[in-house]
Amino acid sequence: MRLLQFLILALTISATDAAETRIRYPRQEAVTDSRSDYFLSLLELALAKTRRSHGDYLLEAAAVGMQQDRALDSLIRNRGVEVVWTITSREREQQLRPIRIPLEKGLYxxxxxxxxxxxxxxxxxxxxxxxxxxxxxxxxxxxxxxxxxxxxxxxxxxxxxxxxxxxxxxxxxxxxxxxxxxxxxxxxxxxxxxxxxxxxxxxxxxxxAMYFFVNKDNDALAKRLEAGLRRALADGSFDALFRQHPAMREALSLLNQPDRRxxxxxxxxLPEQTPLADKTLWLAPxxxxxxxxxxxxxxxxxxxxxxxxxxxxxxxxx
Structure with missing residues (x-):
């Protein structure tokens, strides 16, 4: 009986650990730096959309602040962070795995x-x-x-x-x-x-395009983030966040100034794989x-x- 109870407890703990995915992102060096706010909200949205299909998650900042080159190097080495968001390039797509959904709809x-x-x-x-x-x-x-x-x-x-x-x-x-x-x-x-x-x-x-990137070997997280972002696009929650976030609203206001040259x-x-032909991913090409x-x-x-x-x-x- 005790052996059965032990096995049940062990399986429960194992299932709990497997269900919760730890996902760390680069910590900003300055507390006043608000550039990450929108991307964190979008990351949280993508993970929440896949909680039922992919399990629970723990989203947290890395232990120390990171400049961009250090964050990318850490992700390449699979140490300290599981996801970054950054502008794409041929080199970055060779070193890391991009989730090719432009987070700012091309505004970057x-x-x-x-x-x-x-x-x-x-x-x-x-x-x-x-x-x-x-x-x-x-x-x-x-x-x-x-x-x-x-x-x-x-x-x-x-x-x-x-x-x-x-x-x-x-x-x-x-x-x-x-x-x-x-x-x-x-x-x-x-x-x-x-x-x-x-x-x-x-x-x-x-x-x-600004993408989420993960380590090349992190197939599970890459598929989860793409699934979550596509679900958010399909149900309108991606666009709602995009248009309601203060930074994006100010961005659209700047673009609507008619006297800019x-x-x-x-x-x-720009990598050849950039999905420019998929007009649903961009603001209004x-x-x-x-x-x-x-x-x-x-x-x-x-x-x-x-x-x-x-x-x-x-x-x-x-």
Whole structure:
């Protein structure tokens, strides 16, 4: 009898352990950094949608704060984190397993500029990428965006620390800091003491996607996250979170400003497997770009490839 009770208890404990999946994500270095809020909400949504089919889960931050390169390295080594969210690239898709559902519906490739207050006139004179190339952008040293901007002929100064980038901009180390439309408003508020401003006339765009990534061998988590995201897309909860989250609402507001000049950039890092043809995954794709500027043809282009404003409820499609 005691043996039977022991076996039942052991099986119960084993089943409980198997049912609860521990999922760790990178801890932000700064407590004021709110960039992860939307992605954590979406991750929680995807896991909740699959609780019945895949079991319970424990979602928690990693033990220590991580910059992006350390988080990706930890995931590659399968140590410390089970999932990250980051912009895709060919290299990252070779090293890790992407869940190819764009978390921001493609908005991450829509970039506005943080500048020093009082310097808007310098950017009013920008009519093309060639004009913008006379100014210096600031970017993270390990960001794919750095490679993308340089591939389009733009001058980029790199920095190894995200938090210090705003101080560097304020001190004149570079002229502008391209930020995602979902990032810039909150970052301005968080760094109000630096007297920075949101540039009012330009919108950079390159086709891009922010994905969840897992270790290449973590087949179970990859399938679970894809299943959860697709269920959320199907029942409308993905779109509801997207449109109701404060960061996304501010992003859509920026895109709906009709007087912004659209400068399209080529993205040489975009994997061929990017599901651009699946229009259900993107916000509201418009026409293909009429002309892409790349290192081979940018010198021959004197004007921006497309200068029409971004239509309400749309973003430029690559």
């Amino acid at each position: 490739g829509c970039r506005v500029l943080l500048i020093r207050a009082g310097e808007q006139a310098r950017f009013d004179a920008v009519q093309s990428l060639a004009d913008l190339a006379t100014l210096v952008a600031g970017q993270g040293h390990d960001w794919p965006d750095t490679t993308i901007l340089r591939a389009n002929g733009l001058h980029v100064e790199t920095n190894s620390n995200y938090a210090s980038s705003f101080q560097m901009l304020a001190l004149g180390r570079f002229d502008y800091f391209p930020r995602g439309v979902s990032e810039a408003p909150a970052e301005l508020r968080q760094h109000a003491e630096l007297n920075l401003a949101l540039e009012r006339r330009l919108l950079l765009y390159y086709p891009s 659209l400068l399209r950039l080529h993205n040489p890092l 418009s026409q293909e770009p009429k002309q892409s500027i790349s290192p081979d043809n940018r010198a021959a282009i004197k004007k921006p490839p497309i200068q029409e404003p971004v239509a309400e409820g749309q973003y430029p499609s690559g």
